[in-house]
Amino acid sequence: MQTEPIPTTSDIPTAELVCQQCAAPLQVTPGSQFATCEFCGTDNFVDKSGVVIHYAVQTTVREPDAMAALRRWMAGNQTVKGLDEKAQITETIYQLFPMWMVRVQANGEEQIYLEPAAATSITELTELTIPAGSIMAYDHALDAYALDPTVPYETVKSWLADNHQVSSGAIRSVSLVHVPIYVCKYTYEGEGYTAVVDGATGQVFAAIFPSKWETPYQAIGGLGCLGYFLISFIPLFGFATVSASGAAVSLVIYCVLAVLLAIPIFAAAVFISSKA
Numbered sequence: 186m187q188t189e190p191i192p193t194t195s196d197i198p199t200a201e202l203v204c205q206q207c208a209a210p211l212q213v214t215p216g217s218q219f220a221t222c223e224f225c226g227t228d229n230f231v232d233k234s235g236v237v238i239h240y241a242v243q244t245t246v247r248e249p250d251a252m253a254a255l256r257r258w259m260a261g262n263q264t265v266k267g268l269d270e271k272a273q274i275t276e277t278i279y280q281l282f283p284m285w286m287v288r289v290q291a292n293g294e295e296q297i298y299l300e301p302a303a304a305t306s307i308t309e310l311t312e313l314t315i316p317a318g319s320i321m322a323y324d325h326a327l328d329a330y331a332l333d334p335t336v337p338y339e340t341v342k343s344w345l346a347d348n349h350q351v352s353s354g355a356i357r358s359v360s361l362v363h364v365p366i367y368v369c370k371y372t373y374e375g376e377g378y379t380a381v382v383d384g385a386t387g388q389v390f391a392a393i394f395p396s397k398w399e400t401p402y403q404a405i406g407g408l409g410c411l412g413y414f415l416i417s418f419i420p421l422f423g424f425a426t427v428s429a430s431g432a433a434v435s436l437v438i439y440c441v442l443a444v445l446l447a448i449p450i451f452a453a454a455v456f457i458s459s460k461a
């Protein structure tokens with residue numbers, strides 16, 4: 186009779202390696218973090234801290250529609266005027282980005298947290314929402330587009346505890362979800378930017394983008410204040426140094442200058458608003 190234990194290269198207790206969908210034992214290939222259940226076909230992700238179900242969000246936004254959504258966002262109010270015409274899109278990459286999906290029960294309500302499971306400079310990805318009915322079992326046919334998770338579940342757990350006061354006990358379920366995104370690189374006036382279009386909702390995410398130029402408005406405001414401050418000395422000196430008629434004349438001069446000064450300020454503001 187064979188009594189030797191089966192050698193395993195994994196440091197996870199074998200007893201815990203069960204399918205999270207049907208509880209059947211999982212066969213994990215050493216070195217792989219994914220295991221498809223032989224019984225129910227569900228893909229599981231295997232981490233040091235355990236096994237979770239692996240999902241994917243269906244791609245419903247095709248590339249031309251994603252590009253159209255990006256152009257609409259560029260033409261919108263958030264970004265600098267004319268960005269949709271001047272921006273040069275240099276690269277568009279379709280990928281499945283890994284996110285940790287954590288269901289939390291707190292105060293009788295269920296809340297879902299989505300946290301990036303791989304490094305990203307697009308911090309807004311945490312604002313992603315998964316449309317109802319768009320989640321499906323992960324299919325390894327998608328592997329060519331899927332980014333491997335690099336952020337361990339433990340990190341997300343401590344992040345939830347630190348930033349959202351979520352205790353481990355409040356966590357109802359954890360899963361790994363690959364979400365479809367279009368990473369769009371573009372240049373505007375010599376600078377490079379990145380925007381992400383959600384492949385399930387068409388929503389645009391960008392951490393840094395050419396925004397409305399506010400400095401010229403502040404400059405006009407500052408110069409306008411200085412101008413009014415300077416001309417206010419005219420009636421002041423008029424009252425202090427000359428006769429009553431002189432004071433009246435200086436007051437008239439002040440009023441005329443005040444009105445004249447408003448014209449270039451208004452014109453400059455109109456000019457800049459047409460540019461920005």
Ligand SMILES: [Zn+2]
Nearest residue numbers: 204207222225
């Ligand atoms: Zn199963």
